[in-house]
Amino acid sequence: MVPVTHYLALGAILFALGIAGVLVKRNAIIVFMSIELMLNAANLTFLAFARQTGSPSGHAIAFFVIAVAAAEAAVGLAIVIAVYRSRGTVAVDEVDGLRDP
Amino acid sequence: MSDKAEMVLFWVFALPLIASAAGVLVARNPVHAAMSLVAAFFFLAGIYVLLTAHLIAFLQVIVYAGAIMVLFLFVIMLLSLSDAELGFDRMSALKVAGIAGALAVLAVVVMAIQATSGQGMAQVPEGYGTVRAVGRVLFTQYLLPFEATSVLLLVAIVGAVVVSKQRI
Numbered sequence: 001m002v003p004v005t006h007y008l009a010l011g012a013i014l015f016a017l018g019i020a021g022v023l024v025k026r027n028a029i030i031v032f033m034s035i036e037l038m039l040n041a042a043n044l045t046f047l048a049f050a051r052q053t054g055s056p057s058g059h060a061i062a063f064f065v066i067a068v069a070a071a072e073a074a075v076g077l078a079i080v081i082a083v084y085r086s087r088g089t090v091a092v093d094e095v096d097g098l099r100d101p
Numbered sequence: 102m103s104d105k106a107e108m109v110l111f112w113v114f115a116l117p118l119i120a121s122a123a124g125v126l127v128a129r130n131p132v133h134a135a136m137s138l139v140a141a142f143f144f145l146a147g148i149y150v151l152l153t154a155h156l157i158a159f160l161q162v163i164v165y166a167g168a169i170m171v172l173f174l175f176v177i178m179l180l181s182l183s184d185a186e187l188g189f190d191r192m193s194a195l196k197v198a199g200i201a202g203a204l205a206v207l208a209v210v211v212m213a214i215q216a217t218s219g220q221g222m223a224q225v226p227e228g229y230g231t232v233r234a235v236g237r238v239l240f241t242q243y244l245l246p247f248e249a250t251s252v253l254l255l256v257a258i259v260g261a262v263v264v265s266k267q268r269i
Contacts, residue, residue: 001104001222002111007152008214010115016207017122023199029131029177033138036169037122040145043157051152054223059235060243062157066164067250071257073169077176078265084180085267 007048014041028080028090032073039069111151118144131177135170142166154230 014037021034043062050058084090121144124137142165149158228234239247 002107002151004222005214005217006111006115007148008217009211010118010148012207012210012214013119014122015210016203017119017126019206020200020203021126023202024126024196027131027182029173029180030125030134033125033134033173036138036165037125037141040142040165044145044148047149047152047154047157051154051225052222054225054229056229056234056238057242059154059157059230060238060246062154063160063235063239064243064246064250066157066160067254070164070169071253073172074257074261075264077172078261080176081179081265090180090182 004048004052007051008045011041011044011048014038014044026091026093028083028092029077031092032076032080035076036069036073039065039072107151111148114144114147114151118148131182132174135173135177138173139166139170142170152230153225156230156232156235 018034018036018038018041021037022031025031025034043065046058046062046065050056050062080090083095087095089095118141121137121140125134125141128134128137142161146158146161146166149155149161
């Protein structure tokens with residue numbers, strides 16, 4: 001039996017990789033991929049705790065997380081397309097229209 | 102399954118999972134990053150099967166590795182970014198700060214994991230994590246969130262069309 005801490009540590013590593021991607025990468029699409037990585041890390045933690053306690057509720061939450069991730073990807077990528085149409089770039093630090101002049 | 106075989110399977114899935122998740126960050130080409138992410142989702146599905154979460158493992162492959170990643174690839178190809186817009190990451194000071202922040206979060210989470218008590222897994226009943234077991238919970242205890250999810254998906258469809266369409 002693999003102890004639950006192994007799964008939790010794996011989730012922590014995935015989450016840290018996702019945070020590093022959000023903070024370091026400039027391409028908005030890669031930033032979205034890193035967010036998906038973080039959502040998956042949260043899912044893995046939910047499922048590990050569900051397996052530890054034997055409760056099926058964690059599976060239902062993971063199901064909802066997947067549905068929300070699908071909605072988030074659709075809307076987020078639509079925003080990326082709209083930004084690219086109006087600004088001609090997807091670099092997240094060049095889209096600064098709300099910044100103080 | 103014996104304990105040793107399960108441990109071996111865990112590492113067989115975990116090490117490529119970490120490698121392909123890191124590949125998303127180091128890839129210069131967004132298509133390579135997307136392919137690396139697809140591989141990561143497949144390995145994660147294997148981990149889910151080890152956790153006896155069979156339904157979620159199937160959903161992981163169908164929804165994440167299938168639908169969501171195809172959406173990502175479509176957008177990458179739709180934008181047809183030139184080489185000048187690809188690959189250039191932030192300047193190194195911000196990069197160091199970002200990696201340090203990620204390591205700090207990792208340290209905090211690892212400390213929280215070490216503080217948890219009880220490492221043993223519960224004995225799960227026959228049929229745990231199957232469509233029948235998860236569906237029963239989903240349609241009784243979580244019926245209202247389930248229906249709210251359908252409204253959320255509808256809103257996301259309408260929002261995506263409104264945002265990305267040039268003129269309505």
